[in-house]
Amino acid sequence: MSLLSVENLSIRFKTDEGLITTVENVSFDIQEGEVLGLVGESGSGKSVTAKAIMQLNGRNTVYDPASKITLHGGPDIDILSLKRERDMLPIRGGQISMIFQEPMASFAPAITVGKQMVEQLQIHTTMSKAQAKELSIEMLDRVGITEPARRFDQYVFEFSGGMRQRAMIAMALTTKPRLLIADEPTTALDVTIQRQVIDLMKELIGDFGMSILFITHDLGVIAQTADRVAVMYLGRIMEQGAVRDVLRTPAHAYTRGLLNALPNLDNLDAPLTPIPGDIPSPLERPSGCVFHTRNPELAPGSRYETEIPPMSEIRPGHFAALFPEDVQ
Amino acid sequence: MTTPLVSIDNLTVAFPIGRKLFGPPPMVKAVKNVSLSIPKGSFVGLVGESGSGKTTLGRAILQAAPITDGKITYDDGERRYDIASLSKDKLRDFRSQAQLIFQDPYAALSPRMTVRDIIAEPLEVMGLTKTREETDARVREIAAKCRINLEHLRRYPHAFSGGQRQRISIARTLAAGPKFVVADECVAALDVSIQADILNLLKQLQRDLDLTYLFISHDLSVVAHVCDYVAVMYLGEIVEEGPTREIFANPQHDYTKALLAAIPSLDPDQRSRVVSFERGTVTVDG
Numbered sequence: 001m002s003l004l005s006v007e008n009l010s011i012r013f014k015t016d017e018g019l020i021t022t023v024e025n026v027s028f029d030i031q032e033g034e035v036l037g038l039v040g041e042s043g044s045g046k047s048v049t050a051k052a053i054m055q056l057n058g059r060n061t062v063y064d065p066a067s068k069i070t071l072h073g074g075p076d077i078d079i080l081s082l083k084r085e086r087d088m089l090p091i092r093g094g095q096i097s098m099i100f101q102e103p104m105a106s107f108a109p110a111i112t113v114g115k116q117m118v119e120q121l122q123i124h125t126t127m128s129k130a131q132a133k134e135l136s137i138e139m140l141d142r143v144g145i146t147e148p149a150r151r152f153d154q155y156v157f158e159f160s161g162g163m164r165q166r167a168m169i170a171m172a173l174t175t176k177p178r179l180l181i182a183d184e185p186t187t188a189l190d191v192t193i194q195r196q197v198i199d200l201m202k203e204l205i206g207d208f209g210m211s212i213l214f215i216t217h218d219l220g221v222i223a224q225t226a227d228r229v230a231v232m233y234l235g236r237i238m239e240q241g242a243v244r245d246v247l248r249t250p251a252h253a254y255t256r257g258l259l260n261a262l263p264n265l266d267n268l269d270a271p272l273t274p275i276p277g278d279i280p281s282p283l284e285r286p287s288g289c290v291f292h293t294r295n296p297e298l299a300p301g302s303r304y305e306t307e308i309p310p311m312s313e314i315r316p317g318h319f320a321a322l323f324p325e326d327v328q
Numbered sequence: 329m330t331t332p333l334v335s336i337d338n339l340t341v342a343f344p345i346g347r348k349l350f351g352p353p354p355m356v357k358a359v360k361n362v363s364l365s366i367p368k369g370s371f372v373g374l375v376g377e378s379g380s381g382k383t384t385l386g387r388a389i390l391q392a393a394p395i396t397d398g399k400i401t402y403d404d405g406e407r408r409y410d411i412a413s414l415s416k417d418k419l420r421d422f423r424s425q426a427q428l429i430f431q432d433p434y435a436a437l438s439p440r441m442t443v444r445d446i447i448a449e450p451l452e453v454m455g456l457t458k459t460r461e462e463t464d465a466r467v468r469e470i471a472a473k474c475r476i477n478l479e480h481l482r483r484y485p486h487a488f489s490g491g492q493r494q495r496i497s498i499a500r501t502l503a504a505g506p507k508f509v510v511a512d513e514c515v516a517a518l519d520v521s522i523q524a525d526i527l528n529l530l531k532q533l534q535r536d537l538d539l540t541y542l543f544i545s546h547d548l549s550v551v552a553h554v555c556d557y558v559a560v561m562y563l564g565e566i567v568e569e570g571p572t573r574e575i576f577a578n579p580q581h582d583y584t585k586a587l588l589a590a591i592p593s594l595d596p597d598q599r600s601r602v603v604s605f606e607r608g609t610v611t612v613d614g
Contacts, residue, residue: 041519041520041521042490042519161378190377190378190546191377191546191548191587191590191591192377192586192587192590193377194590194592195589195590195592198592217519217520218592219520219594220591220592220593220594221592223592223593223594223595223596224592224593224596243596244596244597247594247595247596257521258520258521259594261520261521261523261524262520262524262549262594263524263547263549263550263552263553264549264594265548265549265552265576265591268552268553268572268573268576271528272523272524272527272528272553273524274521274522274523274524274525274528275521275522278489278491278492278522279489279490279519279521279522281489294521
């Protein structure tokens with residue numbers, strides 16, 4: 001069962017230099033209980049896509065009229081049609097929760113962690129203060145924070161980096177969201193702590209049965225967490241499919257390029273192969289396939305320079321932005 | 329092992345935390361009793377988590393952190409510097425020998441200077457070139473080595489992407505002709521597709537300019553690929569060191585094992601083994 005569908009999402013930002021396209025014609029589904037990974041480098045539009053689901057993009061955001069984000073189950077909710085903040089309330093933090101890269105910046109510094117957890121429960125549920133406190137402490141305990149009752153009354157600066165991220169996860173889960181959006185949740189953490197947070201998130205998926213949209217630039221993290229993955233570059237999805245299919249038999253030159261650029265611990269002699277060139281400025285968006293300027297596999301004058309390739313099916317459920325003649 | 333270019337003997341770097349009304353303030357030892365030799369021409373990696381003291385150690389070698397105890401010597405056969413007690417003149421001289429590449433190429437470059445001026449500044453400050461022509465020639469030479477398009481020298485940094493900026497930052501570091509370079513997390517802020525390019529450039533420059541690197545990073549897989557020798561730091565101490573291959577094939581210390589096991593594998597079916605590791609805490613003296 002599909003929980004969330006994003007269809008033909010195109011996002012532009014109004015700036016002094018004109019309209020800048022950050023997301024172009026992006027479509028994907030998140031099934032119930034599924035972890036969808038969204039990978040991409042800076043400027044790929046992965047965070048903007050996530051923020052569109054939560055309606056957190058700035059006032060200068062222009063959504064293309066064809067864009068549609070639907071939350072299924074119960075009556076379908078067309079998220080982009082919700083114009084008032086009040087209408088977003090049951091969704092933002094209720095049905096959908098979001099956690100961010102830098103937990104220090106996501107908690108209010110001068111209010112205790114506990115008070116912030118209770119506050120959001122009072123907004124989204126009918127719980128009494130005492131019940132909310134009890135649930136919050138229970139959840140802090142569940143995410144592996146020792147002495148949760150004492151931690152409840154502390155401020156975020158008294159927490160270590162890993163603990164802050166755990167507290168944020170606890171806070172996001174107390175309202176029992178159906179979808180959790182995790183925007184680079186492990187990027188600011190040390191590897192050993194990252195590992196613990198990944199393990200914790202996997203455990204929680206099992207316990208709570210929610211869906212997760214996991215955004216990261218790290219393909220290793222995706223391999224370890226996601227069921228399916230969508231690879232984005234300059235606002236477009238280049239490839240999408242089951243994690244095993246995409247990582248083992250990548251169909252798009254960009255995905256292959258990313259994998260080759262990564263240091264491989266199993267073969268220390270393998271040379272690191274960078275993707276040639278630099279990420280183009282958003283003001284100079286390439287025509288045709290946005291990756292054609294850096295694609296070493298393309299001959300000059302190829303179709304990809306002028307025409308936008310469709311999402312072609314490689315095998316069931318595995319798609320790549322390629323013209324049908326290039327699908328093997 | 330060949331003669332060390334940099335020898336660190338029982339180095340301790342301590343910082344005061346807070347103040348007391350009477351008596352010395354409590355001190356936290358960011359680096360505790362560390363010894364390490366960096367041979368000439370080597371690419372030595374220093375890994376560890378945040379707060380392990382790796383940056384402080386790198387800074388101490390460059391005389392940018394207070395040396396509380398111990399000794400650091402830089403000796404290239406012709407010149408010899410005792411880092412803890414450098415006179416002003418000697419320090420200036422040493423600065424042309426040892427330099428630092430910064431992590432964030434967005435913060436390291438002045439937005440008000442052209443690329444040419446950014447690269448030329450160290451030459452002018454140290455008085456290494458006499459005329460403008462000489463400076464320009466040197467800037468062009470080093471820019472070409474760092475694969476910077478010479479037409480870009482007149483532009484300002486805002487026009488460049490992260491990878492290009494890091495190349496400019498590296499050119500500035502190398503302008504004065506240092507032989508020893510501390511690269512502190514110099515690819516951490518870069519995208520994957522660009523990171524490999526910068527790592528390859530560092531390797532190339534090492535061959536071209538006969539450089540010795542201390543490469544500080546939290547990313548073990550990057551270190552595994554570029555370094556020939558690795559030291560692992562934890563809570564201010566070096567807990568394990570050795571040739572890269574040996575460390576990665578056969579880690580001895582529990583912390584190194586935990587670090588290696590924690591790297592997320594690209595194979596979805598290879599779940600990393602979780603190695604339990606009892607974490608310590610930083611101690612404060614006084």
